[in-house]
Amino acid sequence: MVGYAFMGATHSHAWRTVPRVFDLPLVPRMVALAGRNEANARAAADRLGWESVETDWRALVARDDVGLVDIVTPGDSHAEIAIAALEAGKHVLCEKPLANTVAEAEAMTAAAERAAERGVRAMVGFSYRRVPAITFARDLVQSGRLGTIHHVRAQYLQDWIVDPEFPLVWRLQKEHAGSGSLGDLGAHIIDMAQFITGDRITGVSGLTETFVKERPLPTASSGLSASGSSERGQVTVDDAALFLARFGGGAVGSFEATRFASGRKNAMRIEINGSAGSIAFDFESMNELQFHDHSIDADSAGFRRILVTEPTHPYMDAWWPPGHIIGYEHTFIHQARDLLTDIATSQAPAPSFADGLQVQRVLEAVERSASGDSSWTAVDAAAG
Amino acid sequence: MVGYAFMGATHSHAWRTVPRVFDLPLVPRMVALAGRNEANARAAADRLGWESVETDWRALVARDDVGLVDIVTPGDSHAEIAIAALEAGKHVLCEKPLANTVAEAEAMTAAAERAAERGVRAMVGFSYRRVPAITFARDLVQSGRLGTIHHVRAQYLQDWIVDPEFPLVWRLQKEHAGSGSLGDLGAHIIDMAQFITGDRITGVSGLTETFVKERPLPTASSGLSASGSSERGQVTVDDAALFLARFGGGAVGSFEATRFASGRKNAMRIEINGSAGSIAFDFESMNELQFHDHSIDADSAGFRRILVTEPTHPYMDAWWPPGHIIGYEHTFIHQARDLLTDIATSQAPAPSFADGLQVQRVLEAVERSASGDSSWTAVDAAAG
Amino acid sequence: MVGYAFMGATHSHAWRTVPRVFDLPLVPRMVALAGRNEANARAAADRLGWESVETDWRALVARDDVGLVDIVTPGDSHAEIAIAALEAGKHVLCEKPLANTVAEAEAMTAAAERAAERGVRAMVGFSYRRVPAITFARDLVQSGRLGTIHHVRAQYLQDWIVDPEFPLVWRLQKEHAGSGSLGDLGAHIIDMAQFITGDRITGVSGLTETFVKERPLPTASSGLSASGSSERGQVTVDDAALFLARFGGGAVGSFEATRFASGRKNAMRIEINGSAGSIAFDFESMNELQFHDHSIDADSAGFRRILVTEPTHPYMDAWWPPGHIIGYEHTFIHQARDLLTDIATSQAPAPSFADGLQVQRVLEAVERSASGDSSWTAVDAAAG
Amino acid sequence: MVGYAFMGATHSHAWRTVPRVFDLPLVPRMVALAGRNEANARAAADRLGWESVETDWRALVARDDVGLVDIVTPGDSHAEIAIAALEAGKHVLCEKPLANTVAEAEAMTAAAERAAERGVRAMVGFSYRRVPAITFARDLVQSGRLGTIHHVRAQYLQDWIVDPEFPLVWRLQKEHAGSGSLGDLGAHIIDMAQFITGDRITGVSGLTETFVKERPLPTASSGLSASGSSERGQVTVDDAALFLARFGGGAVGSFEATRFASGRKNAMRIEINGSAGSIAFDFESMNELQFHDHSIDADSAGFRRILVTEPTHPYMDAWWPPGHIIGYEHTFIHQARDLLTDIATSQAPAPSFADGLQVQRVLEAVERSASGDSSWTAVDAAAG
Incomplete structure (x- = not known):
């Protein structure tokens, strides 16, 4: 390592x-x-x-x-x-x-x-991708339980820099971090949306914003000194990034990544609506998947809270009895299991570097659109 | 009438x-x-x-x-x-x-x-606007409980035309309806967002989509006949409309109106994040307001579900004891009460026709952006 | 009237x-x-x-x-x-x-x-009984969707007298009110449980408690005077009443009525578990019914939130489109509709006075058990 | 081990x-x-x-x-x-x-x-006890945030034997298991209630029930054979156990343990109402604590969902950033940490064997009451 x-x-x-x-x-x-x-x-x-x-x-x-x-x-x-x-x-x-x-x-x-x-x-x-509820959502889509996908609505909401006195850490400097919420949080929801739907984003219209443009340098925030403009520095990355998207299969999407959603700690939320059903997920309750089956009679239909802890759910036969939840780090254990299995069985792992590259291309398209006038920007598909 | x-x-x-x-x-x-x-x-x-x-x-x-x-x-x-x-x-x-x-x-x-x-x-x-939870949310913003507004995230989700065999009713024809989900549903969330924040949308980037482009003519769907391409007609309005927005005060917004969100019946949802707090609302549970107070110590903070049925809540002293909810039609009773009071006391009612005109201008800007390449479109402020 | x-x-x-x-x-x-x-x-x-x-x-x-x-x-x-x-x-x-x-x-x-x-x-x-979600729950039981009923779990939780300085109003005096939370709130959950299950309580074990035994006389609480033991009076009814129950059909039940559940304004909650499914309801969200269908494959099963606003739901074809909720007073409109219809069609209305009498008998059995040592007390079935 | x-x-x-x-x-x-x-x-x-x-x-x-x-x-x-x-x-x-x-x-x-x-x-x-939300709830009580405790309402709901064809495993036989849901599930909610409140149960009135009195012997259920009454055996433990309780400090409690709550997988739920506030918890969402602060103005009060993942929450400084949840097995890691710390620092660990004995005494009192006529039964305090 x-x-x-x-x-x-x-x-x-x-x-x-x-x-x-x-x-x-x-x-x-x-x-x-x-x-x-x-x-x-x-x-x-x-x-x-x-x-x-x-x-x-x-x-x-x-x-x-x-x-x-x-x-x-x-x-x-x-x-x-x-x-x-x-x-x-x-x-x-x-x-x-x-x-x-x-x-x-x-x-x-x-x-x-x-x-x-x-x-x-x-x-x-x-x-x-290795959250059992997410893999299971992908399985529902693959098996046709959602039908044709019409809408993807994804947000990754955090709030750790709402306070304007929070210092200018390296994550807020473009030379070190590359971008702000877009690359850090947006990359996740792009991959999730594409993984669950089995489809790819083909074009975007983006907008980024930096709400707090200057922050105390880290030493200034440590309390050792408290005055002088020389002790503040420019925030050079985005605090929030929003974009609209179209998928190859015809769905439209709305994406939002931000570190300024007060009260949302790690709310990676995704909702997908298809002709035959819908799912909704929030990473803060990562063992739950909301699922609506549109084929059920209207008077007894509704979003059901599936507790994704049954032995028939992805990865869960290795863990605890139904109703006993798992946590954040389990996703890494599942990732290790999948990679080791792929190596042992000579299979190509997913997500591949090509998949990672494609996410970078989407991020770059958002940045280009946002830095212009938000006009529609195709995702370069050269290596897709 | x-x-x-x-x-x-x-x-x-x-x-x-x-x-x-x-x-x-x-x-x-x-x-x-x-x-x-x-x-x-x-x-x-x-x-x-x-x-x-x-x-x-x-x-x-x-x-x-x-x-x-x-x-x-x-x-x-x-x-x-x-x-x-x-x-x-x-x-x-x-x-x-x-x-x-x-x-x-x-x-x-x-x-x-x-x-x-x-x-x-x-x-x-x-x-x-006369949903007590919405008026109360506006009051929270006005009194500074949310601080500086950073994010508005609003959706109006319905699902009544997900079935492609749903007939081509007049609401799906531009000559009669003007527009589809944008004017019907989008107008509501624009007014709500501006009402609660006390701020105005200054520019947008939009996207519209018609997922089902042809539908049975109403007679065809009545079961009297069942064959022939001549019995289908073009859907000439949008099924869904999405847009990004900027507000005069610096907030950014994400808006979505659709009739294709399977399982969502009347989910007019709005979430607003400010530097001092956040609110979240869903019209399907219109007596509840979720409120996060960012000034509370992190270990006991969280979104609280306020049941907006206390006598101190807007309009509610006229109704039932706490915990006894009201319904959809009450908003019209409150509207009548406010208008009659304004007339009797010689005050200018709100929302005025000028307010309605400004919403039309936002809708028009979204349409213009969406019909082009989603590029940024200022909301004409002539009459704002 | x-x-x-x-x-x-x-x-x-x-x-x-x-x-x-x-x-x-x-x-x-x-x-x-x-x-x-x-x-x-x-x-x-x-x-x-x-x-x-x-x-x-x-x-x-x-x-x-x-x-x-x-x-x-x-x-x-x-x-x-x-x-x-x-x-x-x-x-x-x-x-x-x-x-x-x-x-x-x-x-x-x-x-x-x-x-x-x-x-x-x-x-x-x-x-x-005329809450559409409750009538619909009864319909689900009648049609066998819940199977054999095993459990009833009902609570009616309010909090309006948590403050010990809340005055000694007539509802807290036995000579005027008969009983406290038991008759006021308990009567509702007994009727609801019996209505939905179509079964009757046959025996109970009860417990009652008065947490605040003396309160200011109403004049004392009005602020006109503030001192003296002579200005306090005895609370002579129960603040809370709890009981266990058995139903004729074999189910067991747990019931609780209280005015001391801080934060619960009008939480009449009932959860029923049967061999084929379960329902859960909270009057604070009276347009929703949670329903679990036990026949669904475990990996996609879960409680679903049914928004009871479809035209096929009881009473709802007279009201608004799906997703537009109704409120507390609608239950009285439905009651009037049912009574007028029964009169016009010469049918016996329900609940009858005999039904009301049977609820009184259950209340009396609870009081008898609670005033003794909580030992099991049969509900006198003479007029049942 | x-x-x-x-x-x-x-x-x-x-x-x-x-x-x-x-x-x-x-x-x-x-x-x-x-x-x-x-x-x-x-x-x-x-x-x-x-x-x-x-x-x-x-x-x-x-x-x-x-x-x-x-x-x-x-x-x-x-x-x-x-x-x-x-x-x-x-x-x-x-x-x-x-x-x-x-x-x-x-x-x-x-x-x-x-x-x-x-x-x-x-x-x-x-x-x-080592669920951070539970330890935190105890801390809230200890610091007076709930005031005087009036109500404890605890349920442990599972559904793994709802099917009457589920076989007669050893857990359903008294000679091996001691008791059924009472000892297995009831012991947990008794300990939780006493731990959080810092108070002890002094008396109970109980009821137990076995809904399915005969089940296939395990071999019969294995599919090797399928006929004959000789292949069924008696269920000799309770399927469900309910009891009412009083605490030393004046609170009343309602407890229920069952394996017949269809749709509830591991719903260990506890709600506590005090004069200054309330908490509610469900083990299926074990990273969340609902908290109502009764001192807040009524119009902005409500149960808030605290995501118990802040570094200031019990045990959580060792884990992930806010909003990244932990799972079931973490409770055992926390237990190991506390025991090792106590050993190293020569402190008496809690819960002690005396604490375990006291829970046994409560269980025994419930059994005695239930096997009689549910009459009130004091918890023997000899070793308390």
């Missing part, structure tokens, strides 16, 4: 737990963790359960006892590490977003396609 | 009931109902409680014993009747939408302004 | 509105209102829409132009008025509870049975 | 994960697992992560490298193992229920008290 911050903890928990919960054809060994600062990396490895550390990711990629490289570093380093690992014949799991630019994502996708010819696998970490 | 269809029933119920519930400075008499077919008008008058009938609205407008003309006819007749009534010195209540075109709405607004100088009052019937 | 307080307003609204909404075989005339104080009665009659007043209910009962007597006075006067009216050949609608004692209820039931032989009808006003 | 079935998996996951999530003064080693069948025990140990196996729990208790014995066997073996372990100076974690009889629980409690004098700790595994 390269990197060991927040995502490092969830991934480590997944590798550690997956063989104890699922019957797997391959059992992972947590061989080495790479980080530039040896002491910090060592402490992280001890805590998270890795056998050894490397201070250079290149050394980790070169090790013979490493078969899979898990990349949980910031987005600007993904391309270099992933391409090197694939070329060294290591399978790769790369956190989302695939890259900070379409060009990098294209290079990674090309590398993944070359590697695939040699049986080397690559997956991008849109772990929310 | 001119007209006596669905809206005629709700308005009649309101005029009949309002003096028995509220203490009013003026008590209405239900003098006459106008309708072209005398027998039908007579039957409606008997059922709805009107003293007499007229077969020509001009005769009704001319009567000395009529002080207020209530217009519940289709939109294309509003301008002529309303202007004539105002010029005859009658107060006017005109159902929404104010008119089918901006030009008509401008003429009506001019007539209303001339009439106002003579103390003659005009109101447009956006009755949803 | 005899009486004109809170219930007088809802009943008057019903008589006034019912012929304008439903097609009826009989159209009511609101002939006369009886009240002891002529000025007050006159003002009420004017406001509520009655043609004349009587200061003695006996005079009203004697009038030739009165065919139906509607009794909305306190419970201790029901027996005398109802029996006199029935003997005078007038149909009777009597508010719940039927009487304050079982003995009075027995006399009223006997009078009603004698009157029925002459075609004179009597109904007790358990209007909550 | 002694035993390795369902609870063995959750406990193993907890021991394995707790040091990687929390900073602990003691880091557990998973030394040995005991099970009678060596092959099965070995397979379980490999899967669950234990270093070695023992085929006799006595050998495990005797090992010098074992400091803590975790007992996850059926209830009838708890007393013997726990007492032996405590006498051997090992700390003990014993799954609930503490024992199958009050006598056994008393012996265990005495052993735990003797052990405590030597610094040896014992805890009973009511892990639901």
Whole structure:
């Protein structure tokens, strides 16, 4: 594993737990963790359960006892590490977003396609696909229970920077983060919408906004000093991003990503209306799926709350009895299970790097539309 | 009252009931109902409680014993009747939408302004403002409980034409209905959003879609015949309309109106996020307002379900004890109460015809944007 | 109508509105209102829409132009008025509870049975049966959609006397009110449970509690004085009543009525579990019924929120389009419609006085059990 | 650890994960697992992560490298193992229920008290106390946010044996299971109610019911054979248990445990009403707590949905960002953290064996009342 911050903890928990919960054809060994600062990396490895550390990711990629490289570093380093690992014949799991630019994502996708010819696998970490309710929603669509899809309505709402005195952390600086809510949150709802519907966004009209344009520099917010314009800095990413979309199959969509929805902590909500039924989901209640079956007589029809904890639900036969819920980190355990199974059975994992690239293309189209006059912008389908 | 269809029933119920519930400075008499077919008008008058009938609205407008003309006819007749009534010195209540075109709405607004100088009052019937939860939400915004508004997210979702065999009724024909979901449903959420926030939409980017482009002619759907392409007709209005918006005060908005949201019967939903709090509302549960107070400590904060049935809530001191809910038609009773009070106290009613005109301008801007390439379109503020 | 307080307003609204909404075989005339104080009665009659007043209910009962007597006075006067009216050949609608004692209820039931032989009808006003969601729940049970009933779980929760400084109003004094939450709230949930299940309670184990045993006398609470033990009085009714029950058909039940459930304004909740399905209802959201169909595959089963506003739902074809809700007072309009229809078609109305008597017997059994050691107490079935 | 079935998996996951999530003064080693069948025990140990196996729990208790014995066997073996372990100076974690009889629980409690004098700790595994929302509810009560408690309303609803053809598994046989829903589910809600309120049940009136009195023997249900009355057996435990209760502090309670609530999978629900506020909880949505603050002005008061995922909530600083939920097994991780912390800091863990004994006494009182005529039965407070 390269990197060991927040995502490092969830991934480590997944590798550690997956063989104890699922019957797997391959059992992972947590061989080495790479980080530039040896002491910090060592402490992280001890805590998270890795056998050894490397201070250079290149050394980790070169090790013979490493078969899979898990990349949980910031987005600007993904391309270099992933391409090197694939070329060294290591399978790769790369956190989302695939890259900070379409060009990098294209290079990674090309590398993944070359590697695939040699049986080397690559997956991008849109772990929310592995929420059982989401996989089950996809199954409902695939089996025709929703009919023809007319509407997708997706929001990812958070509120952690509503306070204008919240400091100018790196996530609010374009040079470090690439974009704001659009790339961080919007990428998730784009992937979710396309995954569940089995369809792709073909064009968009976008709008972005930065509500708080200057914020205290992190030191200013620490309370050590309190005055002077020199201690504020420009917010260079979007606080909120909204866009309208059309899908290849004829559906229309409304998307919204924001860090300014006071009271919404992690409300990734998606509602899909089809000719035969509808689903609605909120990540804050991730074990529940609302489902409306339009074929039922009107007087007894209505959205039903399916508690997605039955043994017949995706992934759930490995967990607890009905009604006993799972949490956020389980999505990473499911992701690990799927990737290990794909590697063992020589199948191409999904979402592929090409899938990750396509999400980047949608994000780029939104940015282009929003930076102009919101006029309709086709999603470049070159690598779709 | 001119007209006596669905809206005629709700308005009649309101005029009949309002003096028995509220203490009013003026008590209405239900003098006459106008309708072209005398027998039908007579039957409606008997059922709805009107003293007499007229077969020509001009005769009704001319009567000395009529002080207020209530217009519940289709939109294309509003301008002529309303202007004539105002010029005859009658107060006017005109159902929404104010008119089918901006030009008509401008003429009506001019007539209303001339009439106002003579103390003659005009109101447009956006009755949803009179849902106590909505008025209360407006009060929360006005008193600063939401702080600076960042987001408006409004949807009006219905599903009555999801079935492609649903016939081509007049509401699906542009020559009769003007537009589809946009004018019928979109007008409501535009007015609601502007009413609650106290702010105005300044520009939009729109998209419209007609999912089912041909439908059986009404006779075909009646079962009398079943074959032949000649028996289908073109749907000439939108099935769904979506738009992004900016408000004068800096908020951004996402709006959606559709008749294809299977399982949603009358889901007029609005969620507003501000720097100090948020509200959420769904018309299907119209006695409830969700409210988040961002000033509460994070560990005990959350959206609270306010049951808007306390005597201190708008309009509710006239109704039942706390926890006993009211229904759809009460909004019309409240509207009648407000209009009669304004007339008696020589105040300008709201929403005025100018308010109705401004909603028409927003609708027109959405249509223009959607018929082009969704590029940003300013709302003409000439009469705003 | 005899009486004109809170219930007088809802009943008057019903008589006034019912012929304008439903097609009826009989159209009511609101002939006369009886009240002891002529000025007050006159003002009420004017406001509520009655043609004349009587200061003695006996005079009203004697009038030739009165065919139906509607009794909305306190419970201790029901027996005398109802029996006199029935003997005078007038149909009777009597508010719940039927009487304050079982003995009075027995006399009223006997009078009603004698009157029925002459075609004179009597109904007790358990209007909550006319909530469309409740009637629909009864229909679901009758059609077998719930299978064999195992559990009934009913609560009527209010909170208007949580504050110990709330004054000692007449409802808190046994000599005036008969009982506290048990008779006021418990009677409703007993009738509802028996109505929906079509079954009867055969035995109970009860518990009652008075949390605040002394309260300020009403004058003390008015702010005119503030000191002295002489200004407090004993609360002589129950604040809360709980009981367990068995039904004739084998189900078990848990019932709770309280005025001390802070935050619950009018939460009459009932949940019924059967071998084939379950329903759940909350009067605060009275247009919704939660329904679980146990025959659906486990992975797509769940409680569905039925919005009981379809034209195929009970009473709803007379009202608004789907998704437009109704309110508390509509239950009285439906009650008036049912009673008038029964009278016109010579049918026995339900709930009958015998039904009201049986509810009194259950209440009495609870009181007996609670005043002893909660031991099991059979419901006397003499008149059942 | 002694035993390795369902609870063995959750406990193993907890021991394995707790040091990687929390900073602990003691880091557990998973030394040995005991099970009678060596092959099965070995397979379980490999899967669950234990270093070695023992085929006799006595050998495990005797090992010098074992400091803590975790007992996850059926209830009838708890007393013997726990007492032996405590006498051997090992700390003990014993799954609930503490024992199958009050006598056994008393012996265990005495052993735990003797052990405590030597610094040896014992805890009973009511892990639901470690749901952050429940601990937080307890904190709200302790800090006075609910005021004086008036009502406790608790239900534990499941539906896994609604089908009368579900076989007669050991849990439905008194000789193996002790009791049915009462001990299995009722024990949880008794502990929860007493934990949150900080108060104890002093008396009860109970009722139990077995709806399906005969069931197919397990072989019959396995499909190997299908006919003959000889293949059915008696259900000897309760399907449902209901009771009313009084608490020492004056509150009244209504409790219900059932396996016949169709559509409810694991609905452990508790609602508590106090003079200053109320809380409501449902284990199916275990990251949410509904809270009503009665001190807020009535017009903006209501139950608020607190998402109990803030870093300031109990246990949650170790987990994910706000809005990212946790699941069922986290309660066991929290339990392990608390026990290890108590051991390291020489504190008495809670719930103690005495707490477990007191729950047994309540269960026994309910059984005695239900087997008689439901008359009021005091909870024996000898060891309380």
